[in-house]
Amino acid sequence: MNIAAELVQLLAAILPMAPEALEQIESIIDGQTKVPNFDAAAAATRIANAMTAVGSIEAADDATLAARFPSSP
Amino acid sequence: MSSPKGFVRVSVLAAIAVVATITVVPFVACSPGARTTTINTTVATLDAAQKSLQTYVQDHESTIVTGATSLADGQGKLATFRSAVNKVELAIATGYRAAAAATAANDDSTLTALSQAALLVAGELAAIEKGLSP
Helix, strand or coil: CCHHHHHHHHHHHHCCCCHHHHHHHHHHHHCCCCCCCCCHHHHHHHHHHHHHHHHHHHHHHHHHHHHHCCCCC | CCCHHHHHHHHHHHHHHHHHHHHHHHHHCCCHHHHHHHHHHHHHHHHHHHHHHHHHHHHHHHHHHHHCCCHHHHHHHHHHHHHHHHHHHHHHHHHHHHHHHHHHCCCHHHHHHHHHHHHHHHHHHHHHHHHHCC
């Protein structure tokens, strides 16, 4: 049983919003993509980007909520 | 565009994908090439889970804001939701750090730690789904 292939099939079925991620995973498993070593700096960058993205969403929603109730203290 | 419930489903299924990644580890941990593939696949899966989480946060917060009956009501519901999201974010961050450690140190313990971190992500995503289900 090719577990890696099954993983790709599973991802294909459940992550329709992220085809680029899927392609990346497939190419990694196939050995077509040589991914640079995932070091501490790469981890820190991903974590920071994720926090920034969610933070931006939250800030926008805070502003929208406040705009909905302008007379509230 | 999917419904809010659809995004919940995607988040949880992303968690399953992480679990699926964990199942790869015992089978491929025996060779350096397979080890690298395992780490890279787990990182890519964490990336996918992170993207799904962001989409879910955007959609669910929009639903909270739209349905809020007052500023205090909305703020309270957002705070509760964000507390749950923060746990998932921390779990994903732990996963990324574990991947970096597994890359730097070529031993079994770091790969085991990576699988445990991925399991943590899966658990937190499952928890957020459970807490938000009707």
